[in-house]
Amino acid sequence: MxxxxxxxxxxxxxxxxxxxxxxxxxxxxxxxxxxxxxxxxxxxxxxxxxxxxxxxxxxxxxxxxxxxxxxxxxxxxxxxxxxxxxxxxxxxxxxxxxxxxxxxxxxxxxxxxxxxxxxxxxxxxxxxxxxxxxxxxxxxxxxxxxxxxWEGLDDADLAADVDVDAAFDNSEQLWAAATGYGTLETPRFHVVLVDFGVKKNILRNLASIGARTTVVNGDTSASTIAALKPDGVVLANGPGDPAATDQRSGEMIRALIASGIPILGICLGHQLLALAFGAKTMKMAQGHHGANHPVKDLATGKVEIVSMNHGFTVDPATLPEGVNESHRSLFDGTNSGLSVAGKPIISVQHHPEASPGPQDSFYLFARFADLMDAHRG
The missing domain is CATH 3.50.30.20 (Carbamoyl-phosphate synthase small subunit, N-terminal domain)
Known part of the structure; x- marks a missing residue:
């Protein structure tokens, strides 16, 4: 090497x-x-x-x-x-x-x-x-x-290379030792997930909160997503420079924000949400890659151990009024989550699906389900 x-x-x-x-x-x-x-x-x-x-x-x-x-x-x-x-x-x-x-x-x-x-x-x-x-x-x-x-990762929209070409649905649930992967029989929600490089266990976690998920790629328009009549939208994880992917998908994300639909952002999806609100992202020196990262939920004070995999981060100093830091890394103080005042939007920098890693953050999917319940009610 x-x-x-x-x-x-x-x-x-x-x-x-x-x-x-x-x-x-x-x-x-x-x-x-x-x-x-x-x-x-x-x-x-x-x-x-x-x-x-x-x-x-x-x-x-x-x-x-x-x-x-x-x-x-x-x-x-x-x-x-x-x-x-x-x-x-x-x-x-x-x-x-x-x-x-x-x-x-x-x-x-x-x-x-x-x-x-x-x-x-x-x-x-x-x-x-x-x-x-x-x-x-x-x-x-x-x-x-x-x-x-080699050109490197700066300014690289690598998510365009790893998202799905054709939409598909998922109903596979989390794995269990006795039965393997379960199947969602009676969905409570319909979620559209915008794929930037989604991990399967995110889809399984969504199925385990009762969500049938339709996966679409990052080039899908907000109107096409709205026509699917989802109860919520998930912006998935993925590789590359978020600022580059924002050039392709930012308009769609801003339209989803304006629609008032519940949104969950994960990793790259979290960064794209921040960019859509006008914040900035920046390259990290060594990134966060591992399954032993301590993150604090600023609303509850609880510390959870999480999986992380990212080389870019949201600059919290650039967050506009009403977009608030919800989670923070206890390794280096970098931003690890956002919430939005008056809107059913949450996001995290880490990987709550825990594959691999601890399952401390599974509650985020339940929190997203609560947002969808409240929005429908």
Whole structure:
């Protein structure tokens, strides 16, 4: 793996053969690597895991988080300390190395992941190129040049590459050990979710509060959404620079806000809501990537441990009057949520669907259901 500043790390290749470029970030989760690597929010990124043993529970067909986009649109690379071991889980159906290869993800082990994590903390998330060549002969100078030449994530509307082409409905509910995924039989609500790279467990959480969800892409007009007669709208997570996606979807979001319909924003959807209200977003040095982030709900005072995956953040100093900070990161004080005075609108920067991660934030879906109930009443 070569960084744009010329730093090179040599290790043992795994997974797909070839070369990929992307932004290098680190993730502090100790479980859920399959969900992480299939999260469309990691499009054009190389994920370094701080937990040393990755792959030891294998993979399965149930834990993918992308909804209907090609596998190649999620993470491009995975970096870990120890070599992949044989799977040891009753749910495993495939070896992690074979899974990486099938999905086109390049793996790299045997590198000092602690040193690379410190590098990212000190210098920010670098542009990088990762290469797996079983026959050897890697030109590291050329790899450095590929990293330098890559355009990066600034001004990139990557959500346009990972959203659905055709609308579809979801009624699949959360997974349970005894029964697997449930099915919503009698919906209480109809929700339209605007897809910018949605994770499946968001859809399942919506089904578990009684919402049949119609998924549409970010190019859908507000009038088309209104014609579906939803009880509420969800703006989903996704990758890339929110300011770039706002250029494409901002007009639709502002029209939804004006309509008075209940809205829930998640991650990129949260940032797009802030932009629609006139606030600004900014690039973070190292981002938030992990399943152990403490966030405070400013309304209740409760601290929840959440999953996060974002490299941009809302600047709270730019929030207009009436748009209020509802959640805050206790790691660095960055904004983690919004509420809007007089409107049924809430949003969070973190991932309340918890795949992977703790389930402390499931209540946000119930809070959204309450908004839809009140709006209908």
């Amino acid at each position: 070569a960084l744009a500043d010329g730093t090179v790390f040599l290790g043992t290749g795994a997974g797909a053969v070839g070369t990929h470029v992307g932004e290098l970030c680190f993730n502090t989760a100790i479980t859920g690597y399959q969900e992480i690597l299939t999260d469309p929010s990691y499009a054009s990124q190389l994920v370094l895991f701080t937990f040393p043993h990755i792959g030891n529970v294998g993979t399965n067909a149930e834990d993918h988080e992308e909804s209907s986009v090609p596998a190649a649109t999620a993470a491009r690379g995975a970096i870990f300390r120890e070599p992949i071991t044989a799977p040891s889980s009753w749910r495993s159906t495939n070896h992690f190395d074979a899974w990486l290869k099938a999905r086109g993800i390049i793996g790299l082990s045997g590198v000092d992941t602690r040193a690379i994590t410190r590098l990212i903390r000190e210098r920010g998330m670098p542009k990088a190129a990762i290469c797996h060549a079983p026959e050897g002969g890697i030109d590291t100078d050329a790899l450095v040049e590929q990293a330098r030449a």
